[in-house]
Amino acid sequence: MDAWSSLLNGFAAALTPTNLLFALIGSIAGTLVGVLPGLGPTAAIAMLLPLASHLDPAPAIIMMAAIYYGAMYGGSTTSILVNIPGEASSVPTAMEGYQLNLQGRGGPALGISALASFAAGTMGVVGLTFFAPVLSRAALAFGPPEYFALTFLGLSLVVSLSGRDLGKGLLSALLGLLTAVVGLDPLTGVARLTFGSMELMAGIDFVPIIMGLFAISEILANAEKETTCILESRRIEWLPTWQDIKDTWAATTRSGVIGFLAGLIPGCSPAVTSFMVYDLEKRLSRHPERFGKGAMDAVAAVEGSNNATASGGFVPLFAFGIPSGPALAVLLGGFLMYGLQPGPRLMQEQPALLWTIIASMYIGNVMLLVLNLPLVGLWARMALIPFPILGPMIAVFTLIGAYSLRHSFFDLWISLLFGVVGYLMRKLDFPVAPMVLATVLAKLMETSFMQSLVMSKGSPLIFFTRPISIAFMVLTAISVVSGFLLRLKARSQRVELEESDA
Amino acid sequence: MLLGALLLAGGGGLAVSAAAHAPGKPIDWPDARGWKLWLIALGSLVLFVALARPLGFLVCSFVFVAGFIGYFGRYRLPVALAWAMGVAVFIYVVFVRLLALTLPMGLLDFLP
Numbered sequence: 001m002d003a004w005s006s007l008l009n010g011f012a013a014a015l016t017p018t019n020l021l022f023a024l025i026g027s028i029a030g031t032l033v034g035v036l037p038g039l040g041p042t043a044a045i046a047m048l049l050p051l052a053s054h055l056d057p058a059p060a061i062i063m064m065a066a067i068y069y070g071a072m073y074g075g076s077t078t079s080i081l082v083n084i085p086g087e088a089s090s091v092p093t094a095m096e097g098y099q100l101n102l103q104g105r106g107g108p109a110l111g112i113s114a115l116a117s118f119a120a121g122t123m124g125v126v127g128l129t130f131f132a133p134v135l136s137r138a139a140l141a142f143g144p145p146e147y148f149a150l151t152f153l154g155l156s157l158v159v160s161l162s163g164r165d166l167g168k169g170l171l172s173a174l175l176g177l178l179t180a181v182v183g184l185d186p187l188t189g190v191a192r193l194t195f196g197s198m199e200l201m202a203g204i205d206f207v208p209i210i211m212g213l214f215a216i217s218e219i220l221a222n223a224e225k226e227t228t229c230i231l232e233s234r235r236i237e238w239l240p241t242w243q244d245i246k247d248t249w250a251a252t253t254r255s256g257v258i259g260f261l262a263g264l265i266p267g268c269s270p271a272v273t274s275f276m277v278y279d280l281e282k283r284l285s286r287h288p289e290r291f292g293k294g295a296m297d298a299v300a301a302v303e304g305s306n307n308a309t310a311s312g313g314f315v316p317l318f319a320f321g322i323p324s325g326p327a328l329a330v331l332l333g334g335f336l337m338y339g340l341q342p343g344p345r346l347m348q349e350q351p352a353l354l355w356t357i358i359a360s361m362y363i364g365n366v367m368l369l370v371l372n373l374p375l376v377g378l379w380a381r382m383a384l385i386p387f388p389i390l391g392p393m394i395a396v397f398t399l400i401g402a403y404s405l406r407h408s409f410f411d412l413w414i415s416l417l418f419g420v421v422g423y424l425m426r427k428l429d430f431p432v433a434p435m436v437l438a439t440v441l442a443k444l445m446e447t448s449f450m451q452s453l454v455m456s457k458g459s460p461l462i463f464f465t466r467p468i469s470i471a472f473m474v475l476t477a478i479s480v481v482s483g484f485l486l487r488l489k490a491r492s493q494r495v496e497l498e499e500s501d502a
Numbered sequence: 503m504l505l506g507a508l509l510l511a512g513g514g515g516l517a518v519s520a521a522a523h524a525p526g527k528p529i530d531w532p533d534a535r536g537w538k539l540w541l542i543a544l545g546s547l548v549l550f551v552a553l554a555r556p557l558g559f560l561v562c563s564f565v566f567v568a569g570f571i572g573y574f575g576r577y578r579l580p581v582a583l584a585w586a587m588g589v590a591v592f593i594y595v596v597f598v599r600l601l602a603l604t605l606p607m608g609l610l611d612f613l614p
Binding site: 033036044170171174177178216219220223224225226386389391392393395396399403404407409419420428 | 540548
């Protein structure tokens with residue numbers, strides 16, 4: 001076995017004190033930027049690039065990679081505790097985890113998300129170790145029509161994310177698409193819905209929107225009710241029980257596999273995967289009624305898929321030098337700083353370096369688990385802070401996070417505006433998830449749709465003549481139809497229930 | 503055009519479903535006092551953003567946190583000021599110094 005001996009050599013190199021130290025620094029920094037809302041791994045890696053020029057390539061890249069996957073561990077913390085998803089990929093975590101926290105189960109939810117992150121992240125690294133060369137070829141088969149079909153499948157999830165009322169869910173998704181239309185047309189450069197404003201020309205970024213919809217609207221809703229403490233129950237659990245782990249391991253394993261495969265596709269962000277596994281678990285679950293009211297397996301699936309996608313993203317990076325997202329693009333910059341061009345040639349010329357990095361990812365995942373589990377108790381205690389103290393802190397950190405992304409005051413106003421929008425949606429019982437999903441998908445969807453039509457000279461048949469694309473289209477049809485059937489079933493059950501009550 | 507048609511369809515669908523359904527649970531609007539608190543919370547956030555450029559994030563955060571804790575929590579002034587000071591120092595140490603974010607400093611421009 002070639003991979004085994006290379007991996008063993010990689011471990012030998014990764015276990016030197018210097019490399020261990022930098023893996024640890026990267027893990028801590030990654031957890032920190034993951035916990036702070038708005039600050040993502042992209043900014044953190046970019047800030048450390050100048051510092052890395054004083055180091056050898058191996059420790060520097062080990063550290064930057066650890067920041068990337070470490071941020072995926074930290075991202076769940078604020079989602080579960082204060083309902084602020086730091087990134088789009090943690091939005092489903094916030095939907096379920098925050099409900100668990102309100103029931104006093106924030107500690108177990110945090111513990112499960114750390115365990116799921118570890119398990120699925122490690123699965124992703126195993127996939128990276130043994131299947132990278134084979135699977136990387138599949139990633140290259142993705143052209144614009146395949147991307148459009150993938151985002152189309154993503155958008156079809158609106159049917160099951162809509163909660164009780166499909167009409168409201170569709171309107172919410174349309175509102176999300178509408179915000180993404182603002183700005184320059186990606187293909188022709190025509191300004192749309194900008195009303196002559198320079199700020200609107202750059203488009204509306206989805207991070208301030210998410211911050212507003214979740215964090216700001218949460219503060220408004222609590223201020224009005226004069227909440228003294230966000231916890232509903234006084235009983236608090238700190239750590240997950242064996243029962244929790246038994247309930248969630250299947251979801252974790254499934255999401256690890258799906259997350260890794262999705263990570264292979266360049267441009268498929270963790271946000272897309274996390275919504276997909278959330279939807280899948282809802283369908284497979286034996287207790288779908290718990291979804292939306294705090295489902296532990298959903299937290300495990302979503303956090304697991306994030307981490308597996310993060311590991312999977314290294315496959316196209318190492319194999320072809322294609323970054324699958326902004327954070328990996330900055331990491332690619334790190335490679336280039338040392339005159340290393342990731343791709344087939346690097347695999348032959350510098351195998352030792354690549355295997356050291358891969359081995360360090362196993363070690364980094366263990367470090368992150370050890371770092372995060374003891375912190376769970378500490379974080380969970382945050383829920384005990386009275387709202388009048390916690391609320392303004394959430395507001396201040398959210399606004400700084402929203403500002404730091406593009407250094408724009410305009411983004412802060414967007415956050416406040418969507419805070420009010422989110423508050424109204426809450427009151428009128430509109431689901432927020434379809435809107436977030438639509439905003440996240442819209443750009444890739446539109447660009448790939450237009451590119452495909454250019455390729456086919458305007459014929460939409462292109463989406464149904466390519467094998468991968470047609471497979472996604474069929475999945476979309478299945479997803480919509482089965483979503484409707486589930487909806488009908490749920491409705492008839494509800495009617496029966498209401499009749500038996502009467 | 504397509505979007506418009508979809509919006510119309512969605513609105514129409516909603517209207518039909520609204521007509522078909524029996525009235526659901528009533529919307530839980532706040533009372534007069536709730537609205538007042540809501541407006542104060544939103545107003546203070548708007549003030550924060552408006553004043554963040556001239557005064558700087560640190561000063562604004564300090565005033566906002568102290569005011570919010572004092573008003574909504576009815577804590578005594580020293581308690582509120584201590585929390586606010588803690589938040590401002592945390593922002594300075596972690597965001598400005600450690601993570602080297604360029605936040606507008608306003609009045610406190612002299613800080614390193």
